[in-house]
């Protein structure tokens with residue numbers, strides 16, 4: 001939520017900031033703004049709505065300067081308006097912020113009493129006033145920031161500029177992400193890696209509690225006790241082109257089409273065909289003398305990652321015979337879950353920054369659980385806080401609706417289940433071998449489905465004006481149905497819901513009327529007959545059926561309005577394939593309706609506030 005960016009160096013800061021904001025816009029797009037020092041004068045430009053509005057404002061009137069900060073907002077405190085857009089200024093202090101200042105009301109009251117005048121409803125403006133108050137009292141900018149942070153409760157990543165100190169940016173992080181990009185006589189800072197990729201691959205990741213002073217030539221980082229910290233410089237291998245649209249109309253479509261390659265990247269080096277082995281060395285510390293010491297696995301996540309977690313439960317329990325609980329992070333953290341040193345806690349997060357998942361992870365750690373993260377973004381907070389990380393190699397995901405990260409998470413979960421199963425001797429090497437062979441076939445099968453995307457486009461366009469769409473499935477495909485429904489509602493705003501088909505008679509079937517579109521996932525396997533019974537039941541009540549079924553199946557008895565055939569694979573790998581047409585269906589419905597596919601209303605990609 002909210003993207004922040006800062007630059008100092010030889011280029012025109014405004015251009016770098018706007019370019020960075022474009023790459024961060026998926027974090028929020030209610031309003032945007034920049035503050036740039038130009039000829040000794042601070043110029044702030046802000047505008048409501050998408051970044052393009054700010055770009056229009058800057059067109060022909062672009063401040064030229066070598067230091068500046070920028071922000072793209074997802075409103076928390078105060079509606080989207082120009083006054084509430086960042087940067088916020090108090091005296092000589094200008095601030096951009098990602099996070100929430102929880103004690104903003106009391107701080108604001110105290111500052112107003114002292115004569116401070118506020119021009120916005122935001123919590124962020126308080127930070128600018130606090131720092132200004134201390135610099136006015138004669139403190140250096142750094143000391144003023146330290147004193148101000150001591151008064152703040154909440155989460156933040158902050159980039160701060162003092163007009164009187166125009167060669168320095170000050171940074172602070174607690175709870176929200178902040179990455180510094182190191183250049184040659186120029187330095188960059190942003191909420192996320194993609195904003196920096198066109199400029200540098202050398203990055204420094206700020207830790208919670210750290211503050212930093214960034215000039216064009218250097219970066220000085222201090223910990224919460226103000227001791228100097230020697231930061232490791234990491235070289236990021238992500239290709240900057242993967243954060244570009246590459247000729248596709250939307251990032252989401254490009255990311256859907258990238259999946260065959262992403263799958264190869266994710267299992268690559270982790271499977272050894274012909275050996276019956278999955279190579280995940282990261283998991284070794286979970287075994288003592290060959291024994292797994294954890295008697296319960298908790299998988300916790302939000303949104304799409306939670307759907308991946310739900311599929312993971314089916315795989316882990318069936319393959320490894322270990323009890324697995326899956327929870328939404330926002331629920332888990334406010335329950336009183338039973339966690340101890342025998343619990344293996346698995347947070348799943350594409351961004352690695354989701355506030356609820358991060359808080360759940362901290363809670364599990366405090367209660368003694370061993371933690372194993374599945375993350376996409378390298379060096380993200382969840383990745384760094386976990387004992388072990390297994391990365392998905394999906395590359396930067398820009399479309400707000402997650403697609404390639406989901407199938408990469410599924411791939412990693414299946415690999416983990418196979419690795420555990422083998423170590424625990426619950427599965428034979430020959431079975432692992434079969435699963436690996438199926439995994440290796442998936443990219444080719446996906447390519448085949450993508451080549452026929454036109455079929456799904458035609459079906460989607462037929463249903464684009466539907467008021468609602470229902471999804472039904474059973475077993476390991478049930479979470480895939482939930483994910484299909486989530487995709488559709490988030491980008492097309494069509495009401496959609498996924499149901500466990502066995503539950504239909506307990507309520508949902510009452511929704512079925514003549515012509516109600518129902519998408520049914522009917523793969524072969526031990527639930528095939530059961531789901532086909534449910535399909536008949538909804539069909540008998542007038543549902544307009546879109547059937548997803550394995551190639552070669554004949555479902556003559558059911559009158560489906562459309563049938564989408566999925567290449568044959570096994571129960572293990574099938575959820576990965578079934579996810580693909582549902583992503584395409586949602587995409588084509590949304591595109592036909594003309595919604596903003598990559599930046600749907602009210603949503604943001606990285607939910608860094610609860």
Ligand code: G6P
Nearest residue numbers: 302303304305349350351354402
């Ligand atoms: C937001 C995104 C979703 C994502 C969810 C969890 O809601 O729009 O696409 O699934 O956050 O994000 P995470 O980064 O933790 O996977």
